[in-house]
Amino acid sequence: MKSNSIKIEKLLITFVAVFVLVAFYYISFYNYLVFHSFSELFSISIAMGIFMISWNSRGFMKSDYLLFLGIAYFFTGTLDFIHMLSYEGMGVFEGYDANLPTQLWISSRYAESLSLLSAFYFLKRKLNIPFVVLIYLSLFSFVIGSIFFMNLFPVCYIEGYGLTKFKIISEYIISSILALSLYIIYKNKESFEPYVYRFISISIVCTIISELSFTFFVKTYGISNLIGHYFKVFSFYFIYRAVIKTILINPFDILFRSLIRNEKELEKMLNQRGLEIDEYSLNLKDEIKKRGLIWEKLKNSELKLQSIFNSITEPMVLLDKDSVVSYINDFAVQYYGLSNRKDALGLKCYNGLCKLRKKCKDCKIPNLLNNNKKHTFIRENPFNSERLERVTLFPVFDSNSDIDLFLLRVTDITETNILEKKLIQSEKLASIGILVSGIAHEINNPNSFVTFNIPILRDYLYEIIPIVDEYAEENPDFELFYMPYQDFRKDMFKLLDNVEHGSKRINTIVSDLKDFSRTNGDVRASEIDLRKLVNKVVTFCRSKIKRSVKNFNIKLDENIPIVSLNPYALEQVLINLLINAAQAFNGPLREDSRVDLKMKTHESVIDTLIIEVKDNASGIDEKTINKLFDPFFTTKTSESGTGLGLYISHNLVESMGGYFEVESEVGKGTVFRIVLNKIYL
Numbered sequence: 001m002k003s004n005s006i007k008i009e010k011l012l013i014t015f016v017a018v019f020v021l022v023a024f025y026y027i028s029f030y031n032y033l034v035f036h037s038f039s040e041l042f043s044i045s046i047a048m049g050i051f052m053i054s055w056n057s058r059g060f061m062k063s064d065y066l067l068f069l070g071i072a073y074f075f076t077g078t079l080d081f082i083h084m085l086s087y088e089g090m091g092v093f094e095g096y097d098a099n100l101p102t103q104l105w106i107s108s109r110y111a112e113s114l115s116l117l118s119a120f121y122f123l124k125r126k127l128n129i130p131f132v133v134l135i136y137l138s139l140f141s142f143v144i145g146s147i148f149f150m151n152l153f154p155v156c157y158i159e160g161y162g163l164t165k166f167k168i169i170s171e172y173i174i175s176s177i178l179a180l181s182l183y184i185i186y187k188n189k190e191s192f193e194p195y196v197y198r199f200i201s202i203s204i205v206c207t208i209i210s211e212l213s214f215t216f217f218v219k220t221y222g223i224s225n226l227i228g229h230y231f232k233v234f235s236f237y238f239i240y241r242a243v244i245k246t247i248l249i250n251p252f253d254i255l256f257r258s259l260i261r262n263e264k265e266l267e268k269m270l271n272q273r274g275l276e277i278d279e280y281s282l283n284l285k286d287e288i289k290k291r292g293l294i295w296e297k298l299k300n301s302e303l304k305l306q307s308i309f310n311s312i313t314e315p316m317v318l319l320d321k322d323s324v325v326s327y328i329n330d331f332a333v334q335y336y337g338l339s340n341r342k343d344a345l346g347l348k349c350y351n352g353l354c355k356l357r358k359k360c361k362d363c364k365i366p367n368l369l370n371n372n373k374k375h376t377f378i379r380e381n382p383f384n385s386e387r388l389e390r391v392t393l394f395p396v397f398d399s400n401s402d403i404d405l406f407l408l409r410v411t412d413i414t415e416t417n418i419l420e421k422k423l424i425q426s427e428k429l430a431s432i433g434i435l436v437s438g439i440a441h442e443i444n445n446p447n448s449f450v451t452f453n454i455p456i457l458r459d460y461l462y463e464i465i466p467i468v469d470e471y472a473e474e475n476p477d478f479e480l481f482y483m484p485y486q487d488f489r490k491d492m493f494k495l496l497d498n499v500e501h502g503s504k505r506i507n508t509i510v511s512d513l514k515d516f517s518r519t520n521g522d523v524r525a526s527e528i529d530l531r532k533l534v535n536k537v538v539t540f541c542r543s544k545i546k547r548s549v550k551n552f553n554i555k556l557d558e559n560i561p562i563v564s565l566n567p568y569a570l571e572q573v574l575i576n577l578l579i580n581a582a583q584a585f586n587g588p589l590r591e592d593s594r595v596d597l598k599m600k601t602h603e604s605v606i607d608t609l610i611i612e613v614k615d616n617a618s619g620i621d622e623k624t625i626n627k628l629f630d631p632f633f634t635t636k637t638s639e640s641g642t643g644l645g646l647y648i649s650h651n652l653v654e655s656m657g658g659y660f661e662v663e664s665e666v667g668k669g670t671v672f673r674i675v676l677n678k679i680y681l
Contacts, residue, residue, distance in 0.1 A: 033089045039229040040084035046236040047077025064127035065119050069239075071129075072115030075136045079108035079143070100147070102156035102163075106170050107143045109211060113177040116204065120184050123191050171211045178208045199242035206235035315410040318396070323349045323365060326405060335410070337383075349408075354382050365393070365408070378413070387414040443510050450503045458496060465489065501536060505571065525656075528567045530560050530599060530609075537571055538597075541578045548582040549615075551594040560599055563609065565676070569652040576645045577613040577672050584617035584670065592616065602675075609676045616669035625662055 054070025083104035085092040093100060146152035156167035182204045189197045210231035315332035317325060325344045333341050336353045349365065350356045374394055381387040390413045396405040472478045472485040480488040534554065545552050574597075581595045595615045602608035620628070627633045631647040650660055658676035 033087065036087055036229065037084055037090075039233050040080055040087075042233055043236040044077045044081050044084070046240045047073040047080065050240060051077070058129075064122040064125070067129075068119045068122045068127055068132065069115065071132055071136060072111065072119070073239075075140050076108050076112045076115065078140065079104055079111060082144075083108060097157075097159050099155055099157045099159075102167060103147050103153050106156055106167060106174075107147070107153070109174050109207075110170070111139070112207070113174045113181070116181045117177055117184070120181070120188065123188060175208045175211045178204050178211070182208075196242050199238045203235045203238035203242065206231045206238065210235060315408075317349065317353070317408040317410075319349055319365075319406045319408055321403075321406070323359075325349055325353065328353075332410075365391070381412075381414075387412060389413060443506065447503055447506045447510070450499070451507070454496065454500045454503065461492070461496070498539070502540075504568070505540075525564045525566055527562055528565055528570075529562055531556060533567055533571060534574070534597070534599070537574045537578070541575055541582075544579060545582045545595060548585045548589065549593045549595045550589060550591055553594070553596045555596065555598045557600040559601060560609070565656055566652075569656060573649040573652055573674065574611070574613070576649050580645065581613050581615040581617070581670075581672075584615055586618075607677060611674040611676070612671055614669065614671045619666040619668050620662075620664040620670055621666055625664060628662065629660070 051070040051074035054067045058064075058067045083101050084090070086096060086101045086104055088098050088101065143153070154166040155164050156170075157163055182201060185192075185197065185200055185204070192200070210227075210229075213227045213231065312329055312331065315335040316329040317332055318327040320326055325347055328336075328338075328341050328344055330341075332353075333344075336344070338344055338353075344353055348359070350359045350363070374392070376390060376392045378388060378390055381389050390411045392409045392411070394407040394409070395403045396407055397403055468485070469489075478485045483491070534556065538554065542552070578595065578597065585593050593616065595613070598610075598612040598614070600610050602610055624635060629646050629650040633647075653660055653674055653676070656676055658674055661673040661675065662670070663673070664670040
């Protein structure tokens, strides 16, 4: 009875199919536009049906192959629907000729053929539904935009000429893609039920015939167009049968097919091994005893290894080649702030140890794990950038001499690094001290001649000047070096004073260099007038400042009294700060460039002097400010700076009982402030 009902059902389906095809054929003679609309609506309905069925059945499908096809046919059917509306005679899209439906047709067929080829990727892989829908939606929008709005889609049909080369070549390309899909489904036919494989194969063959018939397309109502649409109907019908048969009629066939195949293989294997089981069971007890003893030994060895591992007072971590934590010692649990080691096991090192979502910035570990060698590198502590640690990776070999794990050892070297830097710095300073002592001695010798001869030269001038004065009185127009005699006379003694002052400055600098080469020397305080001291400093620096700075201002409080300080030390500090401020303008001379020198008493703190040197140059970043007073640190070129100026100035200010303050903003300027306490008489 069941067999007879199936035969009757098949005869009925065949009769209906033949009736529909014949009806379509006669309709095409009566009104080809109606035939075209019916055939397209048939294909579109099937496409949407495939989408609805596969989409609502996605929860129990083992493979995402049919779900991908369902999504693809939704967008293909949508393109076919727009193609149907644009067909010649429909009157929906005014102002377009037969090129429009041909463009929509070829884009839809490209989408269908490429989707059939891409679907095989999801036979054994999961489908990211939102991503696939987004891709199809983007491509669909691009195709519609390129045809209707941007005119980017190639011309496919020219009235009076026929199909373009692009259209004909595209049909062959689409047929080739479909032929490749047919080959791939043949190679993977074991993944389908026989009827599903048969229906999909027939559908692809019909699509190929349909595409080839359209290569002979001459006019929209031609015979090749009729044949192409017939085979398109066949193609959609058979793909529909494949989906309906799989999802609605026999939804669990594919699921149970692999289960049955596995069951048969298992049964065959059990039959082959049945003879071996008896013999194996005889030796099983002895084997269990032997393995039990081995297990006990391994367990004891593991406990000893864990005990040794945990007794090491440095973080130790076992990583596999994917940076996954296999084991950590107790010190590592403490070092990384974990509640227990289970929090890190099985996770990536950056996630399990450092609690980060992605790997640490500039982390070298993942790359080094692939080199199969021991590696050591220095890095900042992930929790405290001010501390340094040495990381060492040791490969761990298995019984086959293959590397299966890496032992990561972390050693805090912050203190060691500081001591090494101090040792290097001490060695530098010692070497510089020896060099400075020699240079200071060599400078002192010629400068002694200058210092000794200046008073004698002054006495000579005092003897000669009365004679010249008398001559000048007798000759009022008397000039020397293109200047009146009286101006020359003043300038001569002023130059002599400057030479004497410069000689004293050389002696002071040499003395300070000696102090630098030794420890802090004694600071010799004396009574000084700050206004006169500032005048001397400005006389010395003015020409250098004017070359770089447009505006140089000096502001001294009127109530600044006589103070007790080392004048030469303060001179050296002020000269250094003013020259540095001028050199901060390292570009063309700016009209708004400015350096200010200020001296004032503290408003609330008695016996305190504040000196400020301010500029509006490029400013200093915070990292550089922290190193300004380090010896040999400089941001200048080797020709214009040694890195000792601010270091010596800092020591001199501290020797006078004061301290430095630095305020700076990048792009706006810098203020160096000296605060001197207990300096009044």
